[in-house]
Amino acid sequence: MASQEIEALSSALARLPGLGPRSARRAVLWLVKHREQALPALLEALAAVSETLVECQTCGNVDTSDPCGICTDPRRDARSLCVVEEVADVWALDRARLFPGRYHVLGGRLSALDGIGPEDLNLAALLARVEEGGVDEVVLAMNATLEGQTTAHYIAERLEAFPLRVTQLAHGLPVGGELDYLDEGTLAQALRARRPVG
Numbered sequence: 001m002a003s004q005e006i007e008a009l010s011s012a013l014a015r016l017p018g019l020g021p022r023s024a025r026r027a028v029l030w031l032v033k034h035r036e037q038a039l040p041a042l043l044e045a046l047a048a049v050s051e052t053l054v055e056c057q058t059c060g061n062v063d064t065s066d067p068c069g070i071c072t073d074p075r076r077d078a079r080s081l082c083v084v085e086e087v088a089d090v091w092a093l094d095r096a097r098l099f100p101g102r103y104h105v106l107g108g109r110l111s112a113l114d115g116i117g118p119e120d121l122n123l124a125a126l127l128a129r130v131e132e133g134g135v136d137e138v139v140l141a142m143n144a145t146l147e148g149q150t151t152a153h154y155i156a157e158r159l160e161a162f163p164l165r166v167t168q169l170a171h172g173l174p175v176g177g178e179l180d181y182l183d184e185g186t187l188a189q190a191l192r193a194r195r196p197v198g
């Protein structure tokens with residue numbers, strides 16, 4: 001029976017995506033063993049995240065400033081918007097600077113099964129950005145899942161009224177593929193070969 005403190009840390013870690021009770025316990029044991037080297041850096045990083053992280057009100061990205069570093073970067077092409085499902089997708093695409101424009105994070109995907117409709121996504125803000133003008137191209141970079149593609153089609157329809165090019169990632173993406181798990185080469189290829197939605 002572990003102490004109350006260790007139990008508390010284990011159950012907090014077990015709530016993280018990708019970790020279950022067993023891996024959480026292993027992580028805790030590792031931390032105990034390496035506490036002198038690993039704990040100070042971890043504590044510092046957690047405190048910094050807890051104090052400074054905010055959601056960008058423009059694009060939905062998570063950063064230390066609002067608007068975020070991407071939205072305020074003057075070297076980026078504001079005429080090109082890449083729409084993604086999750087913040088992790090922004091990070092995946094931006095890890096290698098694959099996309100020179102700006103982003104818009106939906107915060108999910110349409111899913112009849114989970115009861116997620118258009119009003120549950122960050123869609124109104126996307127339409128407002130487009131309505132404001134100055135956007136020439138919207139790249140729909142949804143996951144290659146059924147729900148991702150349904151979402152892309154829905155957004156393409158909503159954007160039909162605007163004078164802009166709507167493209168989506170090429171179907172070099174593996175079926176069921178989530179952006180966040182793809183290597184940079186595959187992502188770059190899908191982005192380069194993007195095509196009009198039709």
Ligand SMILES: [Zn+2]
Pocket residue numbers: 056057058059060061067068069070071
């Ligand atoms: Zn932003």
